[in-house]
Amino acid sequence: MREERVEKLSERDEIEALLPWYASGTLDAKSRARVERYIETHPEVKAHLALAREEADATIAANEAITAPGRDALDRLRASVAAAPRRKQVAGLLSQISDRFADWLSGFSPPQLAFAGAATALLLALQAGVIGALVMERVAAPAYQTAGGGEEKAGEGLELLVGFSPTATAQEITDLLKRLDAVVTDGPKAGLYRLRFPGAKESDEDRKTATEALKQSGIVMTVLPQD
Amino acid sequence: MQAQAEERALLKAIASGDAKALERLFARAETRVFRFLMRVVKNQAIAEELLNEVFLTVWQNANFYEGRSEPMTWMLSIAHNKAISALRKRTEVTGLAEEAGSDLAAEDDAPDVAVQKQDKSAKIRACIAELSPDHRAVLDLVYYQEQSVAEVAEVLGIPEATVKTRMFYARKKLSELLLARGIDRGWP
Numbered sequence: 001m002r003e004e005r006v007e008k009l010s011e012r013d014e015i016e017a018l019l020p021w022y023a024s025g026t027l028d029a030k031s032r033a034r035v036e037r038y039i040e041t042h043p044e045v046k047a048h049l050a051l052a053r054e055e056a057d058a059t060i061a062a063n064e065a066i067t068a069p070g071r072d073a074l075d076r077l078r079a080s081v082a083a084a085p086r087r088k089q090v091a092g093l094l095s096q097i098s099d100r101f102a103d104w105l106s107g108f109s110p111p112q113l114a115f116a117g118a119a120t121a122l123l124l125a126l127q128a129g130v131i132g133a134l135v136m137e138r139v140a141a142p143a144y145q146t147a148g149g150g151e152e153k154a155g156e157g158l159e160l161l162v163g164f165s166p167t168a169t170a171q172e173i174t175d176l177l178k179r180l181d182a183v184v185t186d187g188p189k190a191g192l193y194r195l196r197f198p199g200a201k202e203s204d205e206d207r208k209t210a211t212e213a214l215k216q217s218g219i220v221m222t223v224l225p226q227d
Numbered sequence: 228m229q230a231q232a233e234e235r236a237l238l239k240a241i242a243s244g245d246a247k248a249l250e251r252l253f254a255r256a257e258t259r260v261f262r263f264l265m266r267v268v269k270n271q272a273i274a275e276e277l278l279n280e281v282f283l284t285v286w287q288n289a290n291f292y293e294g295r296s297e298p299m300t301w302m303l304s305i306a307h308n309k310a311i312s313a314l315r316k317r318t319e320v321t322g323l324a325e326e327a328g329s330d331l332a333a334e335d336d337a338p339d340v341a342v343q344k345q346d347k348s349a350k351i352r353a354c355i356a357e358l359s360p361d362h363r364a365v366l367d368l369v370y371y372q373e374q375s376v377a378e379v380a381e382v383l384g385i386p387e388a389t390v391k392t393r394m395f396y397a398r399k400k401l402s403e404l405l406l407a408r409g410i411d412r413g414w415p
Contacts, residue, residue, distance in 0.1 A: 009395055016415070017395035018376075020366070026375045048414055055401065058351035059370035066265050068258045069275050076275075077253060080283045081246060179308045180384060200386070209386045218291035 011038075015045060023052040158200035158210060159185070161192040163222030176217050180210065192222065230255075234298035242289035249286050256299065257282075259372065260306050266367050267310035267360050273317075277309045284309075300378045307364065307382050314360060347410065354404035362397035365390065 009017060015038045021027040022035045039046045164173060177183065180197065187193030195214075200206040207225065214220040234255065240248035260281055264274040284305050292301055355366060361383075368374045368382055380387045402412045 009392055013395055013415075014391060016398070017391040020369045020394060020398070021376055024369055024373060026369070026373055028375065028377075031376070051398075051412055051414060054348070054351055055355070055366065055398070056370040058348050058355060059366050061348060062352045062355060063262045063266065063367065063371040066262045069261050069278055073257060073275065073278065074250060074253060076279050077282050078246075078250075080279055081249065081286050084283055084287065178312070205386050205388060209380065212295075213381075213384065216293060216295055218288075218293065 012042075012045075015039075015042075016048060019045075019049055019052045020055065023049055023056060157196050157198035158202055158206050159194055159196050159226040160207070160210060160214070161187075161222075161224040161226060162195050162214060162220055163192050165219045165221050168219035172217075172219050176214075176219060180213055182210075192224065194226070231297050231299075235294060238285075238289050238292050238298050241286060242292065246286075249282065252285065252298075253282050256302055259299065260302055263303055263364075263367060263372060264306050264310050267307070267364055268313055268317075273313055277306065277313060280309050281306045296378065296381055299372070300374060300381055303368070303372060303374070304382045304384070308384075311360075350405065350408055350410060351401070354401055354408065357404055358397060358400060361393065362400060365393050365397050366401075369394070 015035055018027060018031055018035050022032060027035065177195075181199050182195045182197050185194045185196045197206070197210050200210055211223045214223050234252065237248045237252040237255075241252065257278060261274060261278045264277045264281075265271070268274050268277065281302060285302060292298070296304075355363060358366070364383065365379060368379045374382060376387050376390055379390045383390065383393075385393070399415050402414055405412055
């Protein structure tokens, strides 16, 4: 997959790449107009739409040939749901402590808040210990696997500074890092951790994609570009 | 749009702890999610296990769903992450990523010429089945799951530019595989 990141498509190839979405009717208006303009001046590309439609027919047929799960799939899910706690319960202690802090803080006068602030810092310190374990794990292993399965050298890729929600659990943070192929390389400093995305580039697009993904996770409060 | 609105409402109900809403969402989405999982892991038992995990994750994390993407895109994203993790584990255990459990093994070439012509679609299906999981996933997401460029990017967790490049190489590889089976598509 590495060649996909470094090799920029020519305009012609990019149009060819967009044809599947064009044929499926899922292309946004701007790209659709772009494809249509190109096809007007390059009629041979129009013929390639037929290839995309053949691919669509074959792909749909292959999917529809897959038999839906057995009737016990729902029963299995019911059993799993009954056995598994909800996320709020999993978040557990940190979440409950955080909620109680909010109630507690609301009843304090400003001088008292100085003490309460220290207590909140303690909560964040607890989380820092959890994430710190992730940092140590990476320090111990300078090379790591990427989504493509390749070895990446430390130092490559996009870096962002991230502040996690105080209620984020270790499992949620670990899952997020795994899902985004990100690693914690440093922190916390001023409550922020340095995250590296080895498979991404220092480009505006990759930065935007990573930032959006982090914000959408629901467990990230702050995302800043690297200094 | 009506279907998406209903799925959003179901997710909202699930976030508030409505188990019946989860069952309704499961009934609506299980086939699409299961087929996507099967196409990635190519193993019925693993796909069924992952399907269960996907909807358990939906149950446990529905309150994280912020409505920035369509519910199906969100669920496919969860499914993709779980399928890739399962493939990695299988690779670590067996050293094989592609060949293990090939429930969707490529169809045999039909010796009958008439059938061959009629069966061009079957050959395309067979060649798509031979693609790498990454390449196959992008085709499935566009043609069967009807996901836009931005949605495919979200499901796969990669930039939109990479989605387009991956699609280009997937189609190019498909042409090469078809050529090896005697079908010249005239592209690229």
